[in-house]
Amino acid sequence: MPARATSLDLPWLAMDEPAFAADPFPHFAAARAQHPWLARSPFGYVINDYAAIRDFFRMEERLDNGYDSVVALMKAKGTAWGRFQESHMLSANGAAHKRVRDILAPAFTPRQANAHRGLMREVIAGLLDEWAPKRAFDFEEFASWFPITVMCRLLGASPEAIPALRDSLEALGLSTAMDPSLLPRLDAATEIADAYCHQLMADRRAGKRLSEEQDLLDMLLAAQDAGGLSDRELADILIFLFVAGYDTSKNILTLIMYELIGRPEMHARCAADIDYCRKVIDENFRYRSTAAAIRVAGEEIVYRDVAIEPGAMLWFPINVIGRDPRACDDPDRFDPDRPRQFSPIPFSLGAHICLGQYIARAQIEEGLHLMTQRMVNMRSPGPLAWRPFGGVWGIRGLPVEFEVA
Numbered sequence: 587m588p589a590r591a592t593s594l595d596l597p598w599l600a601m602d603e604p605a606f607a608a609d610p611f612p613h614f615a616a617a618r619a620q621h622p623w624l625a626r627s628p629f630g631y632v633i634n635d636y637a638a639i640r641d642f643f644r645m646e647e648r649l650d651n652g653y654d655s656v657v658a659l660m661k662a663k664g665t666a667w668g669r670f671q672e673s674h675m676l677s678a679n680g681a682a683h684k685r686v687r688d689i690l691a692p693a694f695t696p697r698q699a700n701a702h703r704g705l706m707r708e709v710i711a712g713l714l715d716e717w718a719p720k721r722a723f724d725f726e727e728f729a730s731w732f733p734i735t736v737m738c739r740l741l742g743a744s745p746e747a748i749p750a751l752r753d754s755l756e757a758l759g760l761s762t763a764m765d766p767s768l769l770p771r772l773d774a775a776t777e778i779a780d781a782y783c784h785q786l787m788a789d790r791r792a793g794k795r796l797s798e799e800q801d802l803l804d805m806l807l808a809a810q811d812a813g814g815l816s817d818r819e820l821a822d823i824l825i826f827l828f829v830a831g832y833d834t835s836k837n838i839l840t841l842i843m844y845e846l847i848g849r850p851e852m853h854a855r856c857a858a859d860i861d862y863c864r865k866v867i868d869e870n871f872r873y874r875s876t877a878a879a880i881r882v883a884g885e886e887i888v889y890r891d892v893a894i895e896p897g898a899m900l901w902f903p904i905n906v907i908g909r910d911p912r913a914c915d916d917p918d919r920f921d922p923d924r925p926r927q928f929s930p931i932p933f934s935l936g937a938h939i940c941l942g943q944y945i946a947r948a949q950i951e952e953g954l955h956l957m958t959q960r961m962v963n964m965r966s967p968g969p970l971a972w973r974p975f976g977g978v979w980g981i982r983g984l985p986v987e988f989e990v991a
């Protein structure tokens with residue numbers, strides 16, 4: 587007879603507290619000492635074991651996506667933000683999800699991502715030309731312009747709207763922070779992003795374009811013409827693409843630079859060798875990544891003799907689970923040259939595995955390679971603060987100083 591999770595004396599992870607976000611690792615380790623794979627948190631159960639997370643993703647058909655629960659928790663039903671959370675592709679399941687994923691998939695293959703490397707290099711070089719002469723700035727802010735500019739270029743969108751859109755994406759990165767006081771900001775941000783995406787579609791339909799080259803927006807509009815998508819769905823896809831690629835890529839770049847500061851030999855190797863950048867990125871995905879995954883138990887789930895009740899929120903901390911000592915030797919050492927015994931899962935697993943993972947990897951590789959070439963001897967007093975652990979986690983403000991190479 588399995589034990590009911592509700593009656594177990596499980597460890598508590600205070601994931602909503604700033605001190606937790608600043609250093610979650612001792613808390614996860616202490617929780618594992620009390621229970622090998624399950625903990626409780628303000629956001630539901632936490633699966634605190636790398637192997638167990640993989641097992642849960644194998645039972646995906648028994649899990650629902652958690653965004654309706656997030657909207658309910660935020661008391662946001664009927665708001666612009668609530669509507670978007672309940673309708674974006676990460677909320678959709680089964681055939682409805684597959685339909686959208688199949689439309690997008692051809693534009694997100696490894697080959698397509700590699701074809702965009704020249705554009706990515708151009709964007710980062712332009713940003714470095716503008717920012718590097720300052721020789722001191724907030725690295726997080728600098729990094730934030732990179733993914734949003736790349737996404738605008740992929741969609742053939744004018745760069746003029748980037749500052750306003752960037753503010754919205756900053757807010758929307760806090761969507762899973764489960765803090766109802768953020769709702770007015772989230773709502774306003776959704777409305778700005780929505781108006782922007784509708785305008786983008788209307789302009790292109792009216793023949794306004796920056797270049798004659800076919801781009802991602804042309805492909806999506808063609809899918810719409812083929813009867814695949816409504817205006818509402820297309821706008822939601824566009825908003826989601828901006829949101830999904832923004833905070834995640836920016837936070838990863840900032841976390842990587844944080845690790846390279848004080849390790850000049852790694853910094854120099856990244857500047858010299860893009861293959862080494864790949865190793866650093868992979869090690870960073872294991873060591874400390876940004877997004878977690880959430881689901882809801884669609885039915886009772888019995889796992890390792892514990893019964894989890896239907897409707898329970900499940901939190902998969904894929905952003906920190908690379909430190910699980912049962913999955914990786916000496917997990918607290920940052921070592922890009924470590925033998926590849928561990929497969930990081932920062933992009934999640936299963937049907938919703940990050941569609942943009944190849945674009946994300948390509949832009950982080952190209953960004954890291956060029957940034958380390960142009961900015962050397964980087965110093966920092968450390969992060970100003972950490973972003974809420976429940977949102978797209980990462981560093982909030984990383985002041986840096988450096989010399990221009």
Ligand code: HEM
Nearest residue numbers: 675676830831834835838877879933934938940941942946
């Ligand atoms: C380092 C950067 C990134 C990380 C760590 C990341 C992480 C994730 C994760 C964890 C999920 C799935 C969550 C789940 O299973 O619930 C996801 C989904 C998704 N991501 Fe990313 N992402 C990144 C960059 C990007 C970029 C650059 C794009 C777009 C160009 C993108 C587009 C998407 C999309 C469309 C989905 C939804 C897939 C679906 O529901 O089928 N991501 N991402």
